[in-house]
Amino acid sequence: xxxxxxxxxxxxILGILWERGASTVREVHEKLAETKEAGYTTTLKLMQIMYExxxxxxxxxxxxxxxxxxxxxxxxxxxxxxxxxxxxxxGSATQLVMQALGHHKSSDEELDQIRKYLSEIEKQQR
Amino acid sequence: xxxxxxxxxxxxILGILWERGASTVREVHEKLAETKEAGYTTTLKLMQIMYExxxxxxxxxxxxxxxxxxxxxxxxxxxxxxxxxxxxxxGSATQLVMQALGHHKSSDEELDQIRKYLSEIEKQQR
DNA sequence: GAACATCTACGAATATCTTCGTAAACAAAT
DNA sequence: ATTTGTTTACGAAGATATTCGTAGATGTTC
Numbered sequence: 001x002x003x004x005x006x007x008x009x010x011x012x013i014l015g016i017l018w019e020r021g022a023s024t025v026r027e028v029h030e031k032l033a034e035t036k037e038a039g040y041t042t043t044l045k046l047m048q049i050m051y052e053x054x055x056x057x058x059x060x061x062x063x064x065x066x067x068x069x070x071x072x073x074x075x076x077x078x079x080x081x082x083x084x085x086x087x088x089x090x091g092s093a094t095q096l097v098m099q100a101l102g103h104h105k106s107s108d109e110e111l112d113q114i115r116k117y118l119s120e121i122e123k124q125q126r
Numbered sequence: 127x128x129x130x131x132x133x134x135x136x137x138x139i140l141g142i143l144w145e146r147g148a149s150t151v152r153e154v155h156e157k158l159a160e161t162k163e164a165g166y167t168t169t170l171k172l173m174q175i176m177y178e179x180x181x182x183x184x185x186x187x188x189x190x191x192x193x194x195x196x197x198x199x200x201x202x203x204x205x206x207x208x209x210x211x212x213x214x215x216x217g218s219a220t221q222l223v224m225q226a227l228g229h230h231k232s233s234d235e236e237l238d239q240i241r242k243y244l245s246e247i248e249k250q251q252r
Numbered sequence: 253g254a255a256c257a258t259c260t261a262c263g264a265a266t267a268t269c270t271t272c273g274t275a276a277a278c279a280a281a282t
Numbered sequence: 283a284t285t286t287g288t289t290t291a292c293g294a295a296g297a298t299a300t301t302c303g304t305a306g307a308t309g310t311t312c
Contacts (some may be wrong), residue, residue, distance in 0.1 A: 046299095081226055086225070088141065088203055104219035134269090168270070172270080
């Protein structure tokens with residue numbers, strides 16, 4: 001059972017729901033409007049479609065429905081990463097990692113966190 | 127001067143051109159056909175559109191035109207990474223890096239390579 | 253309960269992406 | 283020079299994604 005691939009707009013909405021947790025259309029729309037120009041019914045329609053696709057769940061017990069992401073953030077991340085590594089990074093996860101590290105300010109703490117993670121991976125692979 | 131965002135199909139073609147270097151439509155199509163079902167004119171049309179968008183250059187001096195990527199692989203990688211970090215990883219490049227490392231087999235050499243890279247970053251930030 | 257605001261449902265218009273058929277240009281082979 | 287094969291150009295159909303207007307339901311306020 002493979003997850004329907006979210007479109008660009010759908011990803012934005014998923015991102016908001018992952019961050020905020022279950023939310024109304026209004027709340028999602030408000031958040032969305034901070035960075036994007038769009039009518040309320042546009043957001044509504046999108047979320048309804050996502051519900052039909054199985055990307056969202058919803059609680060319709062009260063008049064104002066409450067939506068939540070039906071797909072996990074990490075599974076979605078993995079799906080997109082795989083695709084990206086494959087098409088844009090010539091299959092090399094290492095390349096992706098270095099590119100990502102190179103152009104984003106990372107604190108020393110974060111770098112340490114990554115080092116620790118590297119060690120664990122090495123341990124497990126033995 | 128921001129680069130037009132490549133679509134899914136366009137990325138596949140760019141990927142091939144980055145790997146092979148300048149190529150004819152026929153060559154790209156052949157490569158594409160290994161993984162995908164598509165008619166020749168479909169590939170042709172796509173590449174023509176990409177040329178118009180400025181994603182490809184072409185040498186039309188001989189009858190069989192020769193296309194090349196007009197956008198660099200690393201710039202495109204960065205563009206897509208940024209977007210992805212923003213929408214899917216809640217803004218954290220570190221999260222992306224760890225997710226990428228966790229689910230892809232990496233050789234010890236690659237892990238070392240990443241460690242070396244981490245040190246360099248730390249040096250530079252001082 | 254009338255006026256007003258907010259919500260969902262629906263359908264359709266618009267935009268964008270993808271696919272491919274057909275025709276014309278050109279080159280090579282017979 | 284006719285046939286055969288390969289190429290580009292063009293247009294249009296088909297598929298998918300995005301946007302929004304309108305109507306009806308529900309709730310809120312006066």
